[in-house]
Amino acid sequence: MAIRIANRLSQVEEYYFSKKLAEVESLKQAGADIINLGIGSPDMPPHPDVKTELVHACDQTGSNHYQSYRGLESFRRAIANWYKSIYEVQLNPATQILPLMGSKEGIMHVSMAFCNPGDTVLVPNPCYPAYLSASKLLNINLKFYHLKEENNWLPDMDEIESLCDESCRMIWTNYPHMPTGANGNMDVFRQLVELAKKKNILIVNDNPYSLILNDKPESLLQVEGVSEYVLEMNSLSKSHNMAGFRVGMLCGSEKNINHVLKVKSNFDSGMYKPIQIAASKALALDSDWYQELNNSYQKRRALVWKLADKLNCQYKKDSVGLFVWARIPDQFDSGESFSDHLLYQKSVFATPGIVFGQEGKKYIRFSLCATEESIQQAINRC
Structure with a gap:
């Protein structure tokens, strides 16, 4: 007989990135060279x-x-x-x-x-x-x-x-x-x-x-x-x-x-x-820190825009923050199917918008937490 668990666990699932990153890691261990543009975990060091x-x-x-x-x-x-x-x-x-x-x-x-x-x-x-x-x-x-x-x-x-x-x-x-x-x-x-x-x-x-x-x-x-x-x-x-x-x-x-x-x-x-x-x-860091950080993100974002253009995704250039949020091409019925296409066909991981709610069903999210070289490699693959 199984130990009973709390009813509250039926209300939630394992966090999406906990499961998906484990899947990405298993693909890597199987030999796939995955470029991760999914999670917003800053890759640059602190000051x-x-x-x-x-x-x-x-x-x-x-x-x-x-x-x-x-x-x-x-x-x-x-x-x-x-x-x-x-x-x-x-x-x-x-x-x-x-x-x-x-x-x-x-x-x-x-x-x-x-x-x-x-x-x-x-x-x-x-x-x-x-x-x-x-x-x-x-x-x-x-x-x-x-x-x-x-x-x-x-x-x-x-x-x-x-x-x-x-x-x-x-x-x-x-x-x-x-x-x-x-x-x-x-x-x-x-x-x-x-x-x-x-x-x-x-x-x-x-x-x-x-x-x-x-x-x-x-x-x-x-x-x-x-x-x-x-x-x-x-x-x-x-x-x-x-x-x-x-x-x-x-x-x-x-x-x-x-x-x-x-x-x-x-x-x-x-x-x-x-x-x-x-x-x-x-x-207590001065404004130079933020400027330097944003200079790096600006270059990365320009490359992600190129990637989105190549994938026929639509996005707004007046957005801010650590991601590029893009509407997926019409031939895909959901961001999830588009994300899987990129992962399994192009070895590029981006987050499907449905993770964030039904209003995100037709969108995908690209993170800027990857080097310019990695983003350029993703462009070349796609």
């Missing part, structure tokens, strides 16, 4: 000073000890200084910032802090799949607001308001948007905040891509600063090539931060001190 700082911090007495659940004071000050420098948002490092061990942790903890089983959250379609899985694991109802290409992948406020019934507790937003690369704007943020106040619900913006190929980084907190109706998550994964470090942050009112801290403090014993020290160094 050398960040790595040096990490090594030095490991030698500090007490670096291996448990750390504060709120993170180092110096790290929270670094986050506050960064938000002031990048977004012109003033945050109190003592009360309005909570370091996270990556965005996935933040998504789960925010969901646990503000939603009961049976409550409703609104999520975009297409969207980052972690918004869905966190809600499903917590037995929170999901409603989708639809993002469409003809509206530049921006939300329809009338649709969102119509979905905000008495059970609705929270709305997830993600601008710059993943996977489409659509950039948010302050008009959209202002309308979302006005709706949140009207309906007495929480808006949470997930904002890890605002410094990638984007001339004007924006934050939801720019609308009117910190309030009870808004939270924002951010991350060093993409902007500082530190995905494996698992460093993120949650910014908002003292009251809301304390709600999330009550959850978080029951799940971990603080972030490793040397990582916090290295992250503080990363946040």
Whole structure:
């Protein structure tokens, strides 16, 4: 007789990339030379000073000890200084910032802090799949607001308001948007905040891509600063090539931060001190770092556009972030079939848009986390 498992496992599946990358690896082991343009895992290293700082911090007495659940004071000050420098948002490092061990942790903890089983959250379609899985694991109802290409992948406020019934507790937003690369704007943020106040619900913006190929980084907190109706998550994964470090942050009112801290403090014993020290160094880098990083991504994106052109895919050149989101050729019925065609016929892996929701069925996503040489090789193969 099999050991029984929790009912919640029937609500979720193994994360797509967990399964697909295992499949890609098996093809490699069988001799296939796969070019991976699927996952957004930065391949370039962090700044050398960040790595040096990490090594030095490991030698500090007490670096291996448990750390504060709120993170180092110096790290929270670094986050506050960064938000002031990048977004012109003033945050109190003592009360309005909570370091996270990556965005996935933040998504789960925010969901646990503000939603009961049976409550409703609104999520975009297409969207980052972690918004869905966190809600499903917590037995929170999901409603989708639809993002469409003809509206530049921006939300329809009338649709969102119509979905905000008495059970609705929270709305997830993600601008710059993943996977489409659509950039948010302050008009959209202002309308979302006005709706949140009207309906007495929480808006949470997930904002890890605002410094990638984007001339004007924006934050939801720019609308009117910190309030009870808004939270924002951010991350060093993409902007500082530190995905494996698992460093993120949650910014908002003292009251809301304390709600999330009550959850978080029951799940971990603080972030490793040397990582916090290295992250503080990363946040203090000058604008040359971002410019150099974006120069590399700009060259890669130009090559991915060439690849998309060769594959007869359609895309927008005004998108930002770490991906190129493209409509597939008409002869393919779904992004999944097109992705399999590229993988098995061309040894090139790109992510089918259906992974992010039904609105992505006819799309595919190419990552910029590959060398120019690899992308050129993919062009040659296709």
